[in-house]
Amino acid sequence: MELLTTLWLGMPVWIWFSFIAVVLAVLAFDLGVMHREAHEIGVRESLNMSALYIGLGLAWAAVVYWIYLTYSGSSSIDPQIAAAATPSERAWTAVQLYVTGYLVEKTLALDNVFIISMIFTYFAVPREYQHRVLFWGILGVIVLRAIMIGLGAALVMEFAWVMYLFAAILIATGIKMLVMMDSKPDISNNPVLKFLRKHLRVTETLHGQAFLVRQPDPKTGKAVLWVTPLFLCLVLVEIADLVFAIDSVPAIFAITPDAFIVYTSNIFAILGLRALYFALAAVVHRFHYLKYALALVLIFIGAKIFLGDWLFGGKVPAALSLSVTAGLLAGGILFSLWKTHDRKQTAMR
Numbered sequence: 277m278e279l280l281t282t283l284w285l286g287m288p289v290w291i292w293f294s295f296i297a298v299v300l301a302v303l304a305f306d307l308g309v310m311h312r313e314a315h316e317i318g319v320r321e322s323l324n325m326s327a328l329y330i331g332l333g334l335a336w337a338a339v340v341y342w343i344y345l346t347y348s349g350s351s352s353i354d355p356q357i358a359a360a361a362t363p364s365e366r367a368w369t370a371v372q373l374y375v376t377g378y379l380v381e382k383t384l385a386l387d388n389v390f391i392i393s394m395i396f397t398y399f400a401v402p403r404e405y406q407h408r409v410l411f412w413g414i415l416g417v418i419v420l421r422a423i424m425i426g427l428g429a430a431l432v433m434e435f436a437w438v439m440y441l442f443a444a445i446l447i448a449t450g451i452k453m454l455v456m457m458d459s460k461p462d463i464s465n466n467p468v469l470k471f472l473r474k475h476l477r478v479t480e481t482l483h484g485q486a487f488l489v490r491q492p493d494p495k496t497g498k499a500v501l502w503v504t505p506l507f508l509c510l511v512l513v514e515i516a517d518l519v520f521a522i523d524s525v526p527a528i529f530a531i532t533p534d535a536f537i538v539y540t541s542n543i544f545a546i547l548g549l550r551a552l553y554f555a556l557a558a559v560v561h562r563f564h565y566l567k568y569a570l571a572l573v574l575i576f577i578g579a580k581i582f583l584g585d586w587l588f589g590g591k592v593p594a595a596l597s598l599s600v601t602a603g604l605l606a607g608g609i610l611f612s613l614w615k616t617h618d619r620k621q622t623a624m625r
């Protein structure tokens with residue numbers, strides 16, 4: 277029992293275990309109940325699933341409020357949380373930071389939909405098999421993000437200058453997004469894909485939902501293990517998330533160095549990506565200008581690390597960060613829908 281109450285990255289171990297248990301329960305319900313049989317996920321089902329996951333993500337804000345009201349005090353690594361005058365103020369500050377992080381991570385995840393769609397198209401993966409790739413991909417995300425966030429939190433606690441490094445990365449990424457907005461990755465020339473095709477036995481076609489199959493070796497005739505194109509697809513999806521994490525992890529740390537808020541907002545944003553993918557993949561072009569808003573958000577989040585020291589005595593207030601972030605993202609969505617409404621009308625004819 278003493279181990280469960282031990283603090284790890286600012287939170288009792290039992291709270292971390294409880295969060296992981298919630299995530300695993302949600303995933304078990306998703307795969308074991310809602311998607312036990314492979315089937316094509318339509319827009320309506322996707323929207324219903326998305327509403328469920330977004331609801332869970334926002335409902336977690338209430339849990340964050342209770343946790344920070346009860347457990348996190350002046351020892352918090354986030355200066356705003358630590359400086360709160362009362363437990364309720366501390367809890368409300370934590371909620372604002374969580375929601376800001378969730379919005380940023382969710383929008384970054386939406387930007388990743390375009391890349392995932394290109395990967396599925398390249399491998400000609402039927403829609404009924406895409407959920408399986410995304411599901412197993414999320415398990416890799418949970419582990420990968422835990423490692424990256426754990427390392428990030430350790431660096432932030434040990435070296436204060438790391439926050440300025442994260443800020444510089446975000447500003448550079450935002451500027452790069454603005455300059456290279458219309459560039460598209462070439463899946464066929466991906467070096468990892470070329471390496472896998474050269475060093476692994478890869479079947480010519482898909483074998484249902486299987487990632488691995490046993491087939492005769494052309495040289496010996498013995499049954500050996502082969503990987504399917506679905507496995508290659510899964511690897512590229514994981515790599516896409518790794519690249520995505522290079523932007524998203526510094527982004528959320530620039531919002532708050534609190535590891536618990538960082539990890540939970542990351543995971544809840546990613547959990548809903550699979551569900552939202554099937555609704556957005558066909559209409560992602562209608563959110564083209566959201567990328568500009570996202571680039572501005574990254575630049576703002578990076579810049580506020582420097583501005584906080586000069587203008588706000590240490591850190592930009594959480595309420596201001598949330599307001600600017602939500603305003604930019606909402607503006608990007610509304611402007612995108614307005615500018616692309618002709619495309620919707622053309623598609624309906």
